[in-house]
């Protein structure tokens with residue numbers, strides 16, 4: 459798999475969703491580093507959890523619509539990212555800011571890596587299939 463060096467996949471809808479997803483991760487990281495209140499942190503965390511689930515479901519739906527052959531491996535990657543997100547939730551739940559900062563840093567690296575590899579390859583596949591529209595109606 460050839461990695462892409464930027465976060466842009468070439469699919470506008472997917473890129474917009476990644477921008478929000480990464481934006482929420484960065485917002486959570488900054489809130490922790492700046493010692494913001496627990497309410498702010500749990501608010502951003504619940505938005506991140508909700509948005510990540512919606513984004514992964516939307517990608518997986520697109521994969522099914524387009525009969526994407528590598529869907530199994532891609533879904534497994536999403537599951538691993540959700541597991542990492544749970545480690546962040548565990549850190550927040552335990553009020554352990556050191557653990558949470560470590561786990562959110564790991565989540566950020568894994569998500570960026572996922573976008574540059576798996577999402578990039580899926581996007582290239584979508585560009586190559588012009589018999590089915592690349593966007594949901």
Ligand SMILES: [Fe+2]
Nearest residue numbers: 476517573577
């Ligand atoms: Fe994605």
Ligand SMILES: [Fe+2]
Nearest residue numbers: 517572576577
């Ligand atoms: Fe993905």
